[in-house]
Amino acid sequence: MNPHDYCHDKAAKSGSSFYYSFMFLPPERRQAITALYAFCREVDDVVDECHDVQVAQTKLDWWRKEVARAYGGAPSHPVGFALKDVSARFNLPREQLLEIIDGMEMDLTQSRYLDFKGLQLYCYRVASVVGLLAAEIFGYRERQTLKYAHDLGMAFQLTNIIRDVGEDARRGRIYLPIEDLQRFKVPASQIMEGRHDDNFRALMTFQAERAEKFYDQALAQLPAADRKSQRPGLVMAAIYRTLLREIASDGFLVLDRRTSLTPVRKLWIAAKTWVRA
Numbered sequence: 001m002n003p004h005d006y007c008h009d010k011a012a013k014s015g016s017s018f019y020y021s022f023m024f025l026p027p028e029r030r031q032a033i034t035a036l037y038a039f040c041r042e043v044d045d046v047v048d049e050c051h052d053v054q055v056a057q058t059k060l061d062w063w064r065k066e067v068a069r070a071y072g073g074a075p076s077h078p079v080g081f082a083l084k085d086v087s088a089r090f091n092l093p094r095e096q097l098l099e100i101i102d103g104m105e106m107d108l109t110q111s112r113y114l115d116f117k118g119l120q121l122y123c124y125r126v127a128s129v130v131g132l133l134a135a136e137i138f139g140y141r142e143r144q145t146l147k148y149a150h151d152l153g154m155a156f157q158l159t160n161i162i163r164d165v166g167e168d169a170r171r172g173r174i175y176l177p178i179e180d181l182q183r184f185k186v187p188a189s190q191i192m193e194g195r196h197d198d199n200f201r202a203l204m205t206f207q208a209e210r211a212e213k214f215y216d217q218a219l220a221q222l223p224a225a226d227r228k229s230q231r232p233g234l235v236m237a238a239i240y241r242t243l244l245r246e247i248a249s250d251g252f253l254v255l256d257r258r259t260s261l262t263p264v265r266k267l268w269i270a271a272k273t274w275v276r277a
Contacts, residue, residue, distance in 0.1 A: 003080075006079070007078070007082045010038040010041050010079075017239040017240060017266055020263075020267060020269075022034065024231070024235075025138075029137055031085075032089065033232070035079065035086045036134065040130060042077075043063050044104060046059045046063070047108065056108055057108055060101055068094075070084040071087065086137075090136050092133055096129045099129045100129055103125025103126035106125070107173065111172055111174065112174055112178060113176075116177050116179070116210075120154070127154065127157035127160075128151075128154055129153070131150060131233070132150060134149065138230050138231075139226075141223070141225050142226055145223060145230060148221040148230070149218075149233065150218075151214050152214070152233055154218075155241075156236065158207065158214060159244045162204060163259060163260075164254070164258065165254045165255060166257070166258070169192050174191055174192075183203075184203035185199050194255040196251075196252070205248070205252070208252075215237060215241055235269070238269050238272075242261060242269060
């Protein structure tokens with residue numbers, strides 16, 4: 001299996017909405033975004049699947065070295081070989097790949113966030129940076145498109161946080177800012193115990209409204225000249241926003257279940273959005 005086939009399998013097996021957003025791309029750009037996605041999955045899996053913090057830290061340090069090897073021309077992992085190939089073609093900054101690892105590393109040392117400002121740094125590293133790299137791969141003419149990519153990444157990560165509240169709590173993490181929990185009178189213990197009530201729904205409504213604002217802000221900033229090239233992001237936005245609204249319509253029952261869209265529905269949204277964009 002060559003490196004790009006490895007990355008394709010990694011993306012396809014994940015079932016992520018991300019996969020549906022780039023399936024219509026030309027081969028060269030699809031190959032590049034798939035390599036980026038596979039890299040994100042590899043480092044994210046380190047944190048999610050490794051229960052020993054020191055071992056996880058060692059693995060993330062290894063990935064930092066692998067990024068350096070990829071940019072130095074001598075990688076050892078299939079994803080490293082794929083990154084070596086696409087980073088030169090699409091001018092992907094090494095520093096941004098390292099920032100993604102920095103974001104994953106935050107999960108090893110921090111399980112709570114005092115306020116939204118602190119959470120924003122995490123979201124920037126694990127999602128907005130990915131959006132900025134994706135924008136380079138998709139291509140753009142206007143610098144304003146980078147602001148769109150940044151804010152769209154924020155919207156995606158906030159949607160992920162809303163969807164995964166219960167799952168994250170079972171891993172000992174609560175990403176919802178402490179200041180928000182206090183404002184809506186939702187103790188952390190209630191989230192850990194999976195208890196829904198009116199206060200929790202009010203809290204989650206507030207989180208969803210914040211995410212919606214980032215979607216609106218992002219889409220308003222996308223220049224018309226770059227709309228066609230940035231269609232994969234628009235596809236992703238359509239899928240994720242549909243998911244967010246589905247969660248809201250279900251009353252934010254996210255503590256004991258994980259809402260998702262079917263593959264057929266994702267494909268339908270992707271095709272419709274791609275044609276209309």
